[in-house]
Amino acid sequence: MVKCLLIPSNEEEGFKYFFRVAKKTFDYICSLVREDLVSRPPSGLINIEGRLLSVEKQVAIALRRLASGESQVSVGASFGVGQSTVSQVTWRFIEALEERAKHHLKWPNSDRMEQIKLKFEALFGLPNCCGAIDSTHIIMTLPAVETSDDWCDQESNYSMFLQGIVDHEMRFLDIVTGWPGGMSVSRLLKCSGFFRLCEAGDRLNGSIRTLSEGLETREFIIGGGAYPLLPWLITPYENNNLSSSMCTNFNAKHEDARSLGVRAFSQLKGSWRILNKVMWRPDKRKLPSIILVCCLLHNIIIDNGDQLHPDVALSGHHDSGYGEQCCKQIDPMGETVRETLAKYLLQK
Structure with a gap:
């Protein structure tokens, strides 16, 4: 030993x-x-x-x-x-x-996804929800010859993005990394293979869930205001649109579930502190592998019935010092899904 x-x-x-x-x-x-x-x-x-x-x-x-x-x-x-x-x-x-360890980070099959959806509904009241999405910056130092505005983010740090989708146990189901931290979160999403699969109807394409008379919803994930509102990615109502109890109630449920993504990244970067310190002149081709392996280790702990160590999680936000981005893109079909969910939650 x-x-x-x-x-x-x-x-x-x-x-x-x-x-x-x-x-x-x-x-x-x-x-x-x-x-x-x-x-x-x-x-x-x-x-x-x-x-x-x-x-x-x-x-x-x-x-x-x-x-x-x-x-x-x-x-x-x-x-x-x-x-x-x-x-x-x-x-x-x-x-x-x-x-x-590739098998420890993969999109769930239909049986496993049904279990995840049941858990999201039991915990947060959200029917047909398949996960929560979030993203974080991995800060690094680049040699002068490699500096680029692409890698210089909104807080004037050189960084690489990591986006992840997690389930109810904070297990990563999908990640994308390797992209410059100077991108917007919405742009990062659109560069991901996950986005292309969803837009092509090859992911989040499970059965429609009938909620009550006249109400039904497709599979979806939830994300914060930095993400676009899409038919399969549901974001909260903007604060200036919270005049009704329906919207306020929805946002509260949404935030409870979305916090899983925030907590997962705080746990990841707290457990594997190499991701939370300035990486000194990393090889940009190797850094994605370091990030992926930390995500694999995070999942291995969960998959083996081990416990994520709560004492090492970051005490603050995983992207401390970064202002929250806001995406104004709203898909009308996404609006319809969100309103359907909000009505349903108010009835419960």
Whole structure:
């Protein structure tokens, strides 16, 4: 067992705080990447005693680097290895998990989606709701030769966007990343494969739900005011349009459900602090893989019956310092779906 370097009051809790996963989940992650990490070990992967690093120690080093966001020198000192070893180990782990854990982040099949919809209705009263969408900035530093207005966002940071759709357990069902943080949220959505699938009728295309006499609704997800109001993406009523109790009631239910996306990103960036610190001159081709692997680890914790560690979640908003964007695009069919839902919720 990899020893936790903190002094825990409870060894299991200390292990989980240090690596963000319980020991059983740690063992499962090792099983996923073992073949890759054993089959091609670089000659430099040795510790100060001259021994080849075990798979468990390689995974421990990589998880600690991702979890703490500390420098490679600092992480290396904790494990008795050098900076270059931490760099090699972390990247090999990322490549392996990206390939071996794909099944932990995929759009649900119809049976699983029915369970998700039932949970959203039971928790928030929203029938036929398939998830909540949100997005966040991953801040980075770019060399002067690579600076570009595209990557400079509204707060004058260089950043990369991450958009995610989550279910009732804050599990990521779909993500898109790799796009410059200088884009608008609505533009990011329209660049995603998810948007193209929905517009083509190949996603969120499940059965129509009859609510009551004269009222029915299609499948949809919910998002904040930065997103366009579409037939399959329902946003809240604007504050200047809250003259009726129907709109106010709908917004309250909508906000409760939408907060799942906000909380998921606060948990993700708090658990895997490498995403919440300024990435020093990252390779823009590698950064999406780092982001994806952190999302995979987030889902692996949930899928293994492990618990997301509440104490490490960000205490503030996951995009602290960023002003809320507002999208004025309103699709008439989206308006109809939203009004149908608002009427239904008022009747309940």
